[in-house]
Amino acid sequence: MDDSVSSFCIGHHDPRRVLPVTPQAVHNAHVANYDMVTSPITTPHFHSRVMTLLSSALTDGSPSAALDIAQQRNGSPVVIPPLTPADSSLTPHASVNQIVGLISPWIDLASPDPIIADLSRQVLKLELNYAAFCGLTCVLIPGPQLAGSTGNAAGLAQYARAVLDGLGQAPFIQFHIWLPMVDLPGSDRQDMGDLRLFARTAFLPHETQAALQPDLFGSWEAWDIIRSICKYSSRLFVALDLPQLLPPLPVQSRWYSEPVRILTLEACIFVANPKGYPALSKAHQSLISRFIRLRTPPWFLLSNCGPIPPAPNGSNLNDINSPSSFPTPAESFRSPTIKDATPHLSYLRNLQSRQPPLAPIERFGAGYQDFLQAPLQPLAVNLESITYEVFERDPVKYDQYEKAIARALHDWVEQGKPTSNPDGRVVVAVVGAGRGPLVTRALKAGQDVGVDIDMWALEKNPNAFVLLQTHNQTIWNQTVSLVHSDMRTWKGPVREASETPIRQIYNKEPDEADDSLQPPTTSYAPTNEAESIGSSQPVFYKIDILISELLGSFADNELSPECLDGIQHLMNPIHGISIPASYTAFISPIATPKLYADINNSMVQTMPNAAEIPYVVLLNAIDLVSTISPGHAGSPTSESPKQRNNPAADQSPVILPTWTFHHPNNTLPPATSRSSNMHNTRFSSTTFPVPNRATIHGLAGYFESVLYPGVELSTNPLTMAAKSEDMISWFPIYFPLKQAVVAPDESEVEVCMWRRTDGRKVWYEWVVDVYLRTKGRRTRVGGGELHSSEKEGCLM
CATH class of the missing domain: 2.70.160.11 (Hnrnp arginine n-methyltransferase1)
Structure with a gap:
């Protein structure tokens, strides 16, 4: 399995781009090694048209402009006519799926002024409808004004309601709410033409001292309100704007748990390395390395990092529909031979190549991150071979089990404990043996410490039991006694009464200098009435070391306590050991x-x-x-x-x-x-x-x-x-x-x-x-x- 992380998907964003991009612009971006570009949906002409309507509504003295606050909160005095060709030059074309649509950043869906809020909702609706018609699959929506925004609960509710309506009217578009990582006073940029600048004073809330204080979780709380009202829609995501100075780790961890699908990197967060090229701080690199390991890693959006260079002469625009027009990973990492026209992009491509390999759990669990699975019910269901095989891929668990068995055997000998088998071997039983990995480890542990063991393996799954019999012939050399039974109904290890009953006890003096075992001393005492009178009936005896792997994700959720309760009476009552303990x-x-x-x-x-x-x-x-x-x-x-x-x-x-x-x-x-x-x-x-x-x-x-x-x-x-x-x-x-x-x-x-x-x-x-x-x-x-x-x- 590939140990590398996912490839970076990197887009180009220019806040000064006011016209929808053309197929040629998308082609140029791909030639420059970008994966996507952002594009306005409407033109400055549309913006001017909306501003004219707003100005007329606020200054012409019409009754709608003079309504009192209570009436205006429920009024719609301005209606924006449908789009015209002058309002958008965006058209459906083959490369439209490489475009991220930008909802106009000058709207204010959370405005306390009802006219501004209603105009903003109309703009959102018009742009979403046209984006859906053109085939866009992803849009960026400017987030609500923050700086204590949670104090404007009504505004946030209005914003969220507008987004919820949009999700309904554009069912095939993914919505990305563009938010800063933290809520900092003064961080909201207000450009000429922003509708929020025209909100009437009568509707504006009084500025509180709390609104002037940084709120590390304010931006997240605004997002939490929005997505809750939108009922955790599977098409609603976060586009997160990274600051120059990252917030404390608890804030980063909170965003890590959220559906962040775009990380915006402004040119100002890069610093110059010793050679003068842009680079990210260690903290930013660490954050990116963490996010890129998500099951669905975010895209990266380079903002204000220079224009897209024109495609070289001879580049064919028609090639954008061919897979060969997209850069290969090797081409992405290739060092430029001339002055780099996209140094920030080159840095991110290089950063991708330097990502550390995936950890064992990441490789093993690829595709299972945050994927719900029902717990196993091994007592009620016979597992398939592939299920056993998945568990057996973990060398750490079985190494630990082997180490525990070896220590238990060593201590048994060291402490001179009598064994339950009259022939002196330590009785070891693996209950719930599956395909036998613990049996193999137990036999190896016995060999490593030089202790003879009487090995038993119990399994209720009839299919797995067939494989155990095969392993006993081909791997274990017929040294294992196999039992097909539920452990709770098993009567225990058994031998024929006619066998010579010799009990072997290992005695080892604590001052011995070597690790060799002393010749065993043997003794014998009848263990039951049948044995003492020479009966030919089978004789059952106890288990010295009981081994099981019945643990579930919550320890006891696969009924390990109930299973081991049912077999405990078969354990050596004085010296019996359970692994796990x-x-x-x-x-x-x-x-x-x-x-x-x-x-x-x-x-x-x-x-x-x-x-x-x-x-x-x-x-x-x-x-x-x-x-x-x-x-x-x-x-x-x-x-x-x-x-x-x-x-x-x-x-x-x-x-x-x-x-x-x-x-x-x-x-x-x-x-x-x-x-x-x-x-x-x-x-x-x-x-x-x-x-x-x-x-x-x-x-x-x-x-x-x-x-x-x-x-x-x-x-x-x-x-x-x-x-x-x-x-x-x-x-x-x-x-x-x-x-x-x-x-x-x-x-x-x-x-x-x-x-x-x-x-x-x-x-x-x-x-x-x-x-x-x-x-x-x-x-x-x-x-x-x-x-x-x-x-x-x-x-x-």
């Missing part, structure tokens, strides 16, 4: 607009309870909204070199444990009282600090497992690098919310979670509440809806 589930609230939209806009149409089902997801475009400052009490202290080199690691996300299961379970109730499975129910209540306002769409679930003391597995982002770096076997689990929950600045999110059972299946329930502390009191401000996956519970 324990596992703990972790959760954290997240913002994940894509998954929320996928469930609530699509899946609920055919599955009404889709928002109450946990999903296995390779989470990528998310924001862990609960964070603490570095050095804060309770912040993670375990840090790998990769974390130290990763700027995002400084955010210190809060990921908290819910519950833990231990094996063997020393408090397991008698078999007669286990039918209800109530001993495996759990409840947890966890509280997460949320320092910055956020919209929470669900919970991310992870796990940590102790295979054997000193050997662990982890999918927890805080500990994975230290415990099982580059492990790919498990994606996180996602617990969705039916309705997104808004958390204000400096709030707390309390999550109550249950693991429930009725003796036939196991399911989860969860509630998310948001609280604010004001005047010493904790006030609930959102959430509270109970979610239950009982209808889709995991069958026992």
